[in-house]
Amino acid sequence: MKPSAVLSALVAFLVAGSASAAVTNWGGALNGANEVPANASTFKGNAVCTYDDVVRQLTCTITHDVPAPTSGHFHTAAKGVVGNVIYTFPTLVSPIVASTSLSPAQDTLLKANGLYVNIHTAANPGGEIRAQLEPIVVTDAGVTDGSTTTDATTSSSSSSSSSSSSSSSSSSSSGSGNTSTSSSTSGGTSGKTDDGGCNTSSDSSPWGFGALAVGVAVVLGALRKRRAA
Structure with a gap:
């Protein structure tokens, strides 16, 4: 040669x-109306997640006001459908931090909005409140998923699970003197967002x-x- x-x-x-890992943000609002069948629960919550699609690691911070939850899970199923449990939360005390590795099939489901989070109670054993995991936008002002906005404290709690993601956003904000924002891609199903905010990060190999x-x-x-x- x-x-x-x-x-x-x-x-x-x-x-x-030298290719880098893409870390994207997912989440949703937990409520009784999202359950199947829907219920009249007055309890609510929010799920804010990061997903590393190279190692297929999903990490979520779930906040809720359910006083006596009996269990909480990640499930596989589209909106409006009941699915199988793929992960049981290690604790039910809010805020819950739950992290699990996804299989290739579950990775595909997540990117098609086919995973959801829910919390169960004795009154509603099938599910008290539920949130479908969908692409979200994280900014310094809070977290927006199209149906709800949480405060910056919740955003920071989730972002800490991916230090490279939050560090990238902080550096960008302090250097320019402006709050960084990012938006979802036009497709809306891949979970990937632009690099203008803290929705993506690079972990160099x-x-x-x-x-x-x-x-x-x-x-x-x-x-x-x-x-x-």
Whole structure:
């Protein structure tokens, strides 16, 4: 293989390895009207989540005012449909922090708005309040999912589960002197948003640009020695 071909192959490998993970935001408002069948519950809540689609890790902060919950879960099903439990919350005390890895099939369901969160009670064992997980926009002012807005405290609680995401937003805000905002993509089902706010973040892999520079330097040094000989 020619030296130039070796160099090109190495550069291509290192650049490909420097691809970053996309962290997106999901969530929704929990209420009795979202349950199947709907109920007249006066209790409410909010789910604010981050999702790393490289390792397929879903992490949610769920706040609620249910006084005596009996269980809480992530389920697979579209809006208006009852689905299977894929994860049981480790605690029911608000705020609940729940994190689980999704299978490839569950990843596909999430991106099609096919996962939901709900909390059960003795009065409503099938589900007291429910929220379908959909793409949301996170700003310094709060969290908006199209049907509800929560305060910045809830937003910060969720964002802490993805430090790279919140750090990216904070740096952008302090540098420009303006509050960063972001919007959902036109499709609305992938969960991906632009990089103007804290909806995306980059987690560089070990094969970053530093490794690229070192690799190129090694190859160039070897080529010089070969020519000198």
